[in-house]
Amino acid sequence: MLSEKMLERLNEQINNEVYSAYLYMSMSAHSTHIGLKGFANWFMVQYQEEMVHAMKIYDYINDQGGQVLLAAIKEPLTEFESPLDMFEKTLTHERFITGCINDLVDLAVEEKDHATNIFLQWFVTEQIEEEGNDNDIIARLKIVEGDGNGLLMLDKELSTRVFTPPVSSGA
Ligand code: OFO
Numbered sequence: 001m002l003s004e005k006m007l008e009r010l011n012e013q014i015n016n017e018v019y020s021a022y023l024y025m026s027m028s029a030h031s032t033h034i035g036l037k038g039f040a041n042w043f044m045v046q047y048q049e050e051m052v053h054a055m056k057i058y059d060y061i062n063d064q065g066g067q068v069l070l071a072a073i074k075e076p077l078t079e080f081e082s083p084l085d086m087f088e089k090t091l092t093h094e095r096f097i098t099g100c101i102n103d104l105v106d107l108a109v110e111e112k113d114h115a116t117n118i119f120l121q122w123f124v125t126e127q128i129e130e131e132g133n134d135n136d137i138i139a140r141l142k143i144v145e146g147d148g149n150g151l152l153m154l155d156k157e158l159s160t161r162v163f164t165p166p167v168s169s170g171a
Helices: 004-033 037-063 083-110 114-144 148-158
Strands: none
Touching: 004 037, 004 083, 037 083, 037 114, 037 148, 083 114, 114 148
């Protein structure tokens, strides 16, 4: 059973996750437009992962007998100066999401809502991986800096990222 406040915050987090998906879809479209299909692939996989995050919370609210209430998704960014700019904006956004997850955990602890606290731990771990991936790509983009060949090599590498659908627990 979720408190009203927790239900409201979890519904807000569904919105944040769908916005994340929308933002990365926008970055994917931009990457395609500038001829970087590998980057486009990477961001489209990220879009799919974000929808998984949203659906995890959606399912959790339903499992807890709460009501999912969807709200408008704000318009994503559409203009980016460079691939580095896109990944810096990605990292900034992921740090914001990490803050949201931490606030949710704080609330769960405050409310002694152990079930939600355990549920949220998956997201805590996921954010470490997400920020790590972004930091790694940013570091490499800084090495490449304006070198077309280097950028195309990185593009090739990002083209290999594959979306792995979550495994159902069967429960
Ligand atoms: Fe990017 O982790 Fe969800 O939002």
